[in-house]
Amino acid sequence: MAERSFAKEVQQLRIGEGEEFRGEGILAVTKALLECGVGYVGGYQGAPISHLMDVLSDAEEILEELGVHFEQSGSEAVAGATLAASVHYPIRGAVTFKSPVGTNVASDALANLSSGGVTGGALIIIGEDYGEGASIMQERTHAFAMKSQLWLLDPRPNLESIVKSVRDGFELSEASNTPVMLEMRIRACHVHGRFIAKDNVRPTMSLADALENPKRDLNRIVLPPASFLHEKEKVESRWPNAVNFIKERGLNEFFGGDGKIGIVLQGGMYNGVIRALQRLGLADIRGNTEVPLYVLNVTYPLIDDEFLDFARDKDAVLVVEEGQPNHIEQAFGAMLHKAGVDTKLFGKDPFPIAGEYTGTVMLDSIRGFLLENAPGLLTAADRAPNRPQTELPDLSKTVPPRPPGFCVGCPERPIFAGMKLVQEELGEHHVAADIGCHLFSIMPPFNIGGSTMGYGLGPASASAFNVKAKKRPISVMGDGGFWHNGLSTGVTNAVFNKHDGVILIVDNYYSAATGGQDIPSSRADNKSRSTAHPITEAVKGVGAKWVRQIDRTYDVTKVRDTFREALTTDEKGPKIIVASSECMLNRQRREKPQLAKAISGGERVVKPKFGVDEDVCTGDHACMRLSGCPSLSVKELDDPLRDDPVASIDQNCVGCGNCGEVADAAVLCPSFYRADVVHNPTAWDKRMAGIRRRVSSWLQKRRDSRRLVFAAEGA
Amino acid sequence: MSSMDAIAEPSAGRVPDRDQVIKLAILAVGGQGGGVITSWIVDLAERNGWYAQSTSVPGVAQRTGATVYYVEMVPEGEGTPVLGMMPAPGDVDVVLASELMEAGRAIQRGFVSPDRTTLIFSTDRTLAVSEKIVPGDGIADALPVMEAAKEVAKDVRAARLEQLALQNGSVISASLFGALAGSGVLPFARESFEQTIEASGRGVKASLRAFAAGFDAVQVRDGIVEETPAVDAPDIIEPKPAGPVVAGPEKMRRAWQALLDRIHAEFPQAAHGMLLPGLKKVVDFQDVKYGEEYLNRLTKVLEVDKAAGGEGEGYDFTATAAKYVANAMAYDDVIRVADLKTRGSRFERVNAEVRATPEQLVEITEFMHPRLEEICGILPASLGRGILAREGLSKRLDRLINKGRRVRTDTIRGFVTLYAIGSLRGYRRRTLRHQIEVAHLEEWLKLACDTVRDDYQLGVEVLRARRLIKGYSDTHVRGEAKFDRVLSAVPLLKGREDAATWLHRLIDAALKDEKGTMLDGALKTIRTL
CATH class of the missing domain: 3.40.50.920 (Rossmann fold)
Incomplete structure (x- = not known):
């Protein structure tokens, strides 16, 4: 279940000739693909084109009606290789991923694709993650186009130009037998605009037609001597054809x-x-x-x-x-x-x-x-501007930095709280981090993790540390990274090389950082994908022996103890901890409407929320240093005897339990409580509560009659 | 499109229709619904026959981090307008910030200019991690942002929009949208704003209420509407002669009144602001007799203060002692925690906090983790000490005791357990913990009194060091260690003119980080003085 649903918006994909489309850039791209008679689409999610994958996913019904095959590729390499369907057959195909990281992953496939060339138009829609808000290293995709000699489109960032570019891209690809990349910058992907639509077109040749009438051409396969010919073909025919097409059609x-x-x-x-x-x-x-x-x-x-x-x-x-x-x-x-x-x-x-x-x-x-x-x-x-207009007030010391971090109730927070606790016992360790939400561990309050080498490459990046030492290396990867490549590059490699480190696999049931797309280990039922394949089975399948599954990451004590065991056991080979709890953002999105419905329907529903007894809290903020939850904050008390603000939990609390578990595991303080609100209590509930209340209020009155009781107000 | 008839004289400086574009930047914290208000603004513009373009930077940036959305709009005309993709400093008409420090960030990034920008923001705070993890008070000062907003913006409209949204069962995007409408900066009628909300189709009623509240809250031009912030400086507290409202047996109330009278009769007015809450705290912690002990201690402190020339210092020493002696006497032991957790007022507060209606039930689970030290703390002093002295026994007992315990205080069993522990108040004076606390208190108070005779301000700072002792178990141990380290500097500083300033700095440094790294640095400096 993706973070954002486009179920409503995708209905615009059905509009026809002359009608006006209004919406986001990525949705416009999808519409353009359908207008161009695309035969298949694939891709791998990641900002800024995650939503393009979500749109396609939500539009599956419409795609099916048109006979368009949609595949959620296992990685960008898979997506790139998918375009092989356009090598021999005149079928238009499009794939999408973020760049340059996805392009890095896909580059082997893209290089082979570019070498042999294509018959059907092949379009790679690149989400360029550059500039403000980018989550990756700042590099250019341009170099990929140069090295593999595939063409790079960079349309003006308005919907009309972007849509035209999709059309031009397919035609250019076919005119020059070369795959084409369409670069969409981060803001262009999300720009809201409009364009006049055309009718959707069914692909002229279906994939089934191709399968039933297979073709092969030795000259299109990357193997000597054909590969030497490809290099010549690129400069002697494909390049000039492309140049002519671009000029004649006035693409620039x-x-x-x-x-x-x-x-x-x-x-x-x-x-x-x-x-x-x-x-x-x-x-x-x-x-x-x-x-x-x-x-x-x-x-x-x-x-x-x-x-x-x-x-x-x-x-x-x-x-x-x-x-x-x-x-x-x-x-x-x-x-x-x-x-x-x-x-x-x-x-x-x-x-x-x-x-x-x-x-x-x-x-x-x-x-x-x-x-x-x-x-x-x-x-x-403008020639000689009078610069010193008004001096900006210097707020650099006032405004605190606000980098991205774990969401309210995130199940990954307790994992790193547990790691922090175990490091307090056993000392600091080398931690190889990875791409994904879990990378937020590198920031306060956790300060865990020293490197990232690429999606799913966390364990691989600890490979060198397979030596005898008093401490073991710890490496991290997410479930997304695991299925992307981490199973082979991380786990299999570690088993094969008898690596003695600890591998943490953070399993939150989704590819969460990219917006909650399903992956093989997702627990959700997905109509069109096969899910519920446990990560533990996969790692055991490749030979891992020491494997621990933590099924509720909020159990900080268990997380800490499992880490301690992993770091101190005599057992050889990689120690693999799979820590699983559902991404809270997704869970809330799924459960909130259900619960609201159940409550209004009169069903008994228990909703947890955490709180802090402000008179028990001493304001030392030790809990914050093991949490960082946006919902757990501090507030000033109206008490002249107090110097420091006390902990406080706001209305956004989802009752995940991290605060209480941390207070327990780290022996912090007894301030935290969980209040379970019982909606629509049963008659039995009410009776029990009545008896309990009578007992407690009798005792309270008894005590109050023997001492001074101050009214809540005043001091 | 190469026609040039629309081109103005370069010397004219400005293109005529450029000024028709309205540019809005929305600064939000990821998860606050910045995307919702952005799509509302686009809908609003289109609803009124304007061309609108919005852009954003979603993805990882939105996970609780600062993020910017951007909208440009222009009256519909021939051809597609070419609009900007991101806000540029000096070129923004309206800045909406969902949080006070994000308004500050907008100013810092140059999005707010005096000649054109209307700045609309919520004065409520969503604290950043860096503000929360400081052992002391790490909350950023709001004042510079408020002042900068007034100085830099053409017009400021600010109110507690988050609070208003909450009160109306909605979220900030609705009240912020209301404030945008209320500011009158966009050329659209209130009704069409409301139509936009209605068309969105989710939580419409609550959103409209929050919208109206936001609309009304920002009617004052250049206005920052907020409740008076709480003050904690001792000298600003108005003395409350009547004292706290109190109930209980007649005899105790009379004794209480006698203590109040004693404060008024014996102590200078300047110290009343701390003595009254201090007295209440210790009596609430133990009993009226304990309050008398408190005042006896303070009487001695006052004598020392007077002898040290306290009158000229506004009896700062006594007032500060009134605060910290109360805190020291009302230490956090198991009895106090159990007592606080089983009070009727506490259950009422929890119910209010979770907004439970009378039809709903609330079940409360406490997260306790007692260690052997806590249990020995409430044993008779000699027994507790005896157990702790035997390592083998301690270890075995600790294994039995030291574990997380979830106590359901809404059940009879859980409630009675804590109630029974809370009822041990009467015997508290005989516990090991009490003995330890009293010894510690006396030692510290003696040091302060000895110091204040020679250096008044230094004596006050010795009292203030008590602020470092807080927390439970390990945190408490760490706090005490910091306290000891800070006070270890007193002999080194004595006799220096700037001794008090230095001790003050040490206390501040100790509150900056958990392990006391900054404190160590400061102590090293002192040793080289």
């Missing part, structure tokens, strides 16, 4: 008038460039401008003569190319040099070499370029 766009300066930009940078020009008074709200613009909706391959024609009669050209290295600028430099054109080329100066091209960077850099090369275009104010 020219805006603005004639002038002595010009700007070349990646399509994805278009809105940012126009906004800067708007702010400089050089463009209007519809994007009309006098400044000549050459917009690269295709950033690879570059079209030499298009660029040279644009640059030749200009004094200076600015390249707007985000990220580094500056592949495009370098290529343009070489073109100008070889053609003997002396137009000055600007790019990473005035633009900064690294970092996102934010509004300020765009404005400052374009203004800088114009100031040097066409000062006449700028107003006096």
Whole structure:
């Protein structure tokens, strides 16, 4: 069950010719795929294209009606390899994953695919996770296009352009027998906009047709001597075909008038460039401008003569190319040099070499370029801006950092609380972390984990530490990473090499960090997938002997004790702990409406919530240092005798129990209590409660009559 | 699209229709529903015939972290407008922040400008982890943000929007949307805001109530509406001559009144603000007799204070002692915890906190984890000491006792168990724990009194060090260790002019981190002085 449901929105996928579509970028892409007669789609979730996978998943019914096969690939490598169906058969296929990490994983398949080439259009929709909010290393996908010689589209970030790009991409792929990547930046994926739709089209050839009438062509298989031919084919026929198609179809766009300066930009940078020009008074709200613009909706391959024609009669050209290295600028430099054109080329100066091209960077850099090369275009104010407007008040010491962290009730929090406790006993250990929500362990209050090497590679990244020492290495991976590749790269490898470390597998029933998609070990019933395959069975299957399953991670004492055992046992080989509890975000999404319905239906429902006795809490905040739950916070008391705020649990508490378990395991304090609210109590409940209340209030009255009792208010 | 007729004279500086674009940035904490309000704003704009574009950065950024949503809107016209994908400093018309420090972050990032930005935010706090894990008070100061908001924004509209939403059974997105409507910054009627909420179809009634509350709360231009924050500085507390409201046997009430009278007769006004709650705390902890012991201690303190020239210092020494002696006397033992957990008022408070209706039942489970030390603490002193002295026996007993115990205080069995422990108050003075606490208290108070004679402020700081002792079991041990380490500096500091300042710094340092790393650093510095 994914974090967000598109069940309502996907109905828009059915609209036909001439109707207007309104919605998010990713939904528009899905619609475009259907309009293009795609035969199959696959992919692996991850921001920013997780929602694209969720949309496809929610749209499965519509896809089936059209005869489109949808597959939730086990990894990006699987997704890339899926496109093999378009090698021999004229079937259009599309896959999606985040980049560059997913592209890294898929690159072996993509390289083979690019070598042999394709018959049916093959489109790889890349979610570029770059800039603010990115969760990965900052690299460019561009280099992949260059090394494998597959084409890279980078459309202007509006729905019309994105949808057109999908169509262009398939046709370009078929015209040049080359797979095409369509790059969608993080905000473009989620941009809300509109476009005029076309009818959906059924694929001309179905996968079943292909299966029943198989084809093979030795020349398309990557094996010598064909592979040597492929390299030649790429430059002798596929590249020229692509260049011709791009030129003839005008995939790249020219805006603005004639002038002595010009700007070349990646399509994805278009809105940012126009906004800067708007702010400089050089463009209007519809994007009309006098400044000549050459917009690269295709950033690879570059079209030499298009660029040279644009640059030749200009004094200076600015390249707007985000990220580094500056592949495009370098290529343009070489073109100008070889053609003997002396137009000055600007790019990473005035633009900064690294970092996102934010509004300020765009404005400052374009203004800088114009100031040097066409000062006449700028107003006096922009030529010499009076900078010191108002000084921003310095709040850097006031506003606390707020990095992402575990959600309210997250079942991973108690695992790391348990690890923290065991480290307090046995000392600090080397911990190899991994990609996933569990990576939040590296931040306060846990401060656990020293490296990440890639999704599912946590245990693999502890491989070198397979030596005799007084401490064992601990490595972590999630269930998502486990099925992605961790079973083989982590567990199997550790078994094979007789690795003596501890491997923690965090199983929260979903690929949770990417939005709660099902994976093989999910406990949920999934109509179209086979789930409920236990991780413990899988690791035992590859030869692991010391395997422990913790079925309720909130049992901090058990987590701590299991870790202690794993770190101290004499048993050889990897010690594998599978810690399982359902992702609370998903669980709440599933259970909340059910519970609400049951309560309004008069059923007996017990809802837990945790609390703190504020007069028992001494305000030492030891519990916070083992929790970090957003729901567990501190509050100031209206008591002149107290200096420090006390612990307090807010309304968002889901009653997971972590606070109480931690207080118990770490012997913190008796302040925590769990209050189970019984909705619609039965007659028996009420009778028992009545008797209990009579006894306790009699005792309370007895005691109160023998001492002074102060009213709650006042001091 | 290369036509240039729409182009303005470059020298004109601004393109005519550029100013029609309204740019809104929404700063939220992941999970606060920033996505909901964003989609509402888009719906609202489209409902009114405007073209709207929104962008966001979901994914990992949203997991309880700070996140930004962005909307631009422009009146519908020929062709597709080209709108920005992210907020740019100096180029935002409306900033909505779901939380006070996120408003601060918006200011810090330059999204709020004096010539154009309306800043709408909730003054409620969602504390960041870094604010919560500090052993002392780590809550960031709200004042600089409030002041900056007034200074930097064209118009500020702020209120306790989270609280308003909660009161109306809704979430912040609804009250924030109401505040957006109430500010009047968008050219749309209130009704169309409400239509947007109605069209969303979930929790509509509660959302509309929260919307209305948010709308009304921000009617004052440049207004930050909030309740007066609680004050904890001793000198601001108004003395309450009547004393706390009290019930109980006539004889005890008379004794209590006598103690109150004694405070008024014997102690300077400046110390009343601490003496009254202090007296109440110790009497509540034990009995009226204990209150008398408290005042006897304070009488001696006052004598020392007077001799040390306390009058000129506003009797700071006595007031500070009144606070910390009360805390020291009302130490946290098993009896106190059991007593507090079985009081009628406590059950009422829990019911209110979980918002249980009279038709619902509330079952309460306590998380207790007593160790041998706690149990020996409530044994008669010699017996407790005897057990703890025998290592083998202690270990065996600890194995029996030292485990987590879940006690259901709503059941008769659980309640009676804790009630019985709480009823041991009468015999408390004979327990081992009491003996230890009294010895510790006397030693500390003597050090303070000895110190204040030579250095008034240093004496006050010695009293303040008591703040470091808190928590249970290991945390308590750590706190006591810090307390000892801080006070170990007193002999080194004595005679220095800045001795009090240094001790003050040591106490602050000890409250900064759990292990006392900063304290060690500060102590090292002192040794080199």
